[in-house]
Amino acid sequence: MIKSLIKKFLIITMVPFLACAEEASEPWKLTEVATDGQTVTLSDNSVYEILPQDRSVVARWGTIPGREHTVEVVNSRNVNRDYPIDITNKVTGETVHARLPEVEIEAPTTEAPSEENDGE
Numbered sequence: 001m002i003k004s005l006i007k008k009f010l011i012i013t014m015v016p017f018l019a020c021a022e023e024a025s026e027p028w029k030l031t032e033v034a035t036d037g038q039t040v041t042l043s044d045n046s047v048y049e050i051l052p053q054d055r056s057v058v059a060r061w062g063t064i065p066g067r068e069h070t071v072e073v074v075n076s077r078n079v080n081r082d083y084p085i086d087i088t089n090k091v092t093g094e095t096v097h098a099r100l101p102e103v104e105i106e107a108p109t110t111e112a113p114s115e116e117n118d119g120e
């Protein structure tokens with residue numbers, strides 16, 4: 001559980017800095033595409049949620065066999081503030097809009113003080 005929380009913390013705190021770069025210093029590789037195109041995972045283990053209208057494009061990226069997809073991740077210049085990141089596939093030339101998915105951090109559980117029954 002601690003490892004999971006640390007991983008989530010690192011993703012939340014570090015990935016936005018990577019996404020804010022105008023250009024990636026080293027191209028990222030697309031390592032996983034959800035079947036429905038809802039999310040992509042990059043070689044740095046970052047996960048991005050794709051704008052619903054762009055998911056069919058991303059779903060195709062995962063179906064091109066034998067191709068290693070290199071992507072560029074930059075701040076979007078589009079007006080959709082809900083998906084502020086552009087991911088451009090350097091193989092196909094297609095750009096989609098994305099965002100970091102909202103990650104729920106598990107709060108530690110605390111037990112309420114137990115009330116003892118005085119036998120009343």
